[in-house]
Amino acid sequence: MSKLMDEIKQKAALLNKHIVLAEGEEERIIRAAEMIAAKKIARLTLIGNPNVIKAKCPDAKLDGVQIVDPATSPKTKEYAALLYELRKAKGMTLEQAEKLTLDCSYYSVLMIKAGDADGMVSGAVHSTGDTLRPALQIIKTAPGISTVSSCFIMCLPEGSKYGEKDVMVYGDCAVNIDPNEDQLADIAISTAESARTLAGISPRVAMLSFSTKGSAKHDTVTKVQNATRIAHEKAPNLDLDGELQLDAALVPAVASLKAPGSAVAGKANVLIFPDLEAGNIGYKLTQRLGGAEAIGPICQGLAAPVNDLSRGCVAEDVVGVVAVTAVQAGNK
Numbered sequence: 001m002s003k004l005m006d007e008i009k010q011k012a013a014l015l016n017k018h019i020v021l022a023e024g025e026e027e028r029i030i031r032a033a034e035m036i037a038a039k040k041i042a043r044l045t046l047i048g049n050p051n052v053i054k055a056k057c058p059d060a061k062l063d064g065v066q067i068v069d070p071a072t073s074p075k076t077k078e079y080a081a082l083l084y085e086l087r088k089a090k091g092m093t094l095e096q097a098e099k100l101t102l103d104c105s106y107y108s109v110l111m112i113k114a115g116d117a118d119g120m121v122s123g124a125v126h127s128t129g130d131t132l133r134p135a136l137q138i139i140k141t142a143p144g145i146s147t148v149s150s151c152f153i154m155c156l157p158e159g160s161k162y163g164e165k166d167v168m169v170y171g172d173c174a175v176n177i178d179p180n181e182d183q184l185a186d187i188a189i190s191t192a193e194s195a196r197t198l199a200g201i202s203p204r205v206a207m208l209s210f211s212t213k214g215s216a217k218h219d220t221v222t223k224v225q226n227a228t229r230i231a232h233e234k235a236p237n238l239d240l241d242g243e244l245q246l247d248a249a250l251v252p253a254v255a256s257l258k259a260p261g262s263a264v265a266g267k268a269n270v271l272i273f274p275d276l277e278a279g280n281i282g283y284k285l286t287q288r289l290g291g292a293e294a295i296g297p298i299c300q301g302l303a304a305p306v307n308d309l310s311r312g313c314v315a316e317d318v319v320g321v322v323a324v325t326a327v328q329a330g331n332k
C-alpha cells in the first residue's frame with residue numbers, strides 16, 4: 001500500500017467524519033467496517049438488516065458502528081418526504097419517493113442530504129450508474145461546479161522524475177465520456193482541488209491534447225483550447241496551461257521547445273484528458289507499464305462526497321475509499 005494512502009487514513013482518523021456504507025449486508029463491507037472501527041478511521045453506518053449482517057459475519061466486532069434498516073427506520077418517512085420535495089418537479093410522486101427511499105443507495109444519500117451523515121461509499125455490488133445516480137439527483141454539485149467527474153491519484157514508483165512527491169493526479173478517467181469545453185474546465189478545477197486536498201500537492205494542471213499551442217488544428221483541439229480559457233476565467237489563480245501534448249506537459253526539454261515560458265509545461269503534476277477514452281487508457285498505461293499504484297476512481301465535484309467501489313474490491317480497498325471520502329468530507 002502506498003505511503004500516501006497511509007497519510008490519507010491518518011488524516012481521516014483526525015477528522016472523525018460519519019460515512020455511510022450503503023451495502024451493509026455485503027461480507028467485504030462488514031469486514032471493512034470492522035477494520036475502520038478498530039482504527040477509528042471514521043464513524044460508520046451500515047445500511048442493512050441487522051439479522052442478515054449478524055448471520056453473514058457472526059464474529060464481526062462492530063462496536064460503535066450504527067446499523068440502519070430502511071424498512072424499519074423511524075427516519076424513512078422523513079427522508080421519503082425530503083426526496084419527494086427534491087424530485088417532484090421532475091415528476092416524482094410521493095409513492096415513488098417512498099419506494100425509492102427503501103433502496104440502500106437512495107437512503108444513504110438522503111442521510112447526507114438531511115445532515116445525518118457526511119459521505120457515502122457504495123459500488124461493491126451496485127453498478128457505477130446505480131451508485132452515482134442518486135447522488136447526482138439529490139446531493140448535486142458543489143458551488144461553482146456544474147459537472148461531477150472523477151480523478152485517479154497515481155502513486156508513481158519511488159524517486160520518479162515526474163509529478164510531485166512521486167504523485168500525479170489524472171482527470172477524468174471514469175465518469176464523463178465526451179465532456180464539452182465547460183465540462184472539461186470543471187474537470188480541471190475539480191481535479192486540481194482533489195490534488196490539493198487528497199494528494200497534498202500544489203497543482204500544476206496540463207490540459208492535454210495531441211497538439212501543443214496550436215501546432216495542430218481540429219475541433220477536438222479547439223475544445224481543449226476553449227476549456228483552458230474557461231478554466232482560467234473560473235480559477236484565475238490556478239497554475240493551468242493548454243493545450244499541451246503529454247511530452248510538453250512532462251519533459252522540461254520538450255516544454256522549452258514547444259511551450260516556452262509556460263508555468264506548467266515540463267512540470268505538470270495534474271493531467272486533464274480531453275475525453276474518457278484518453279483518460280481511461282492513460283491511467284491504465286501508467287498503472288500497468290509505469291508500475292504506478294492507482295487510487296480511485298475518486299468522485300469529485302459533488303456538494304458532499306460519494307464514492308464508487310470497484311465490484312472486484314476487497315475489504316482493504318473499501319477501507320481506503322472510506323478514508324478518501326472522509327478526507328473529502330473534511331474539505332467541504
Ligand code: ACO
Nearest residue numbers: 128129132133136137146147148149173174175176177297
Ligand atoms: N455531472 C453533474 N450532473 C450529472 C452528470 C455529471 N457528470 N451526469 C448526470 N448528471 C445529472 C443529470 O443532469 C440528471 O439530473 P436531473 O435528474 O436532476 O435532471 C441526473 O444526474 C441523472 O442523469 P442521467 O443522464 O440519467 O444519468 P445516468 O444515470 O445516465 O449517468 C453516469 C450517470 C453513471 C455517471 C454516466 O455518466 C456514466 O455511465 N458514465 C460512464 C461510467 C463508466 O462507464 N465509466 C467507465 C468505467 S469506470 C473505470 O474504469 C474506473
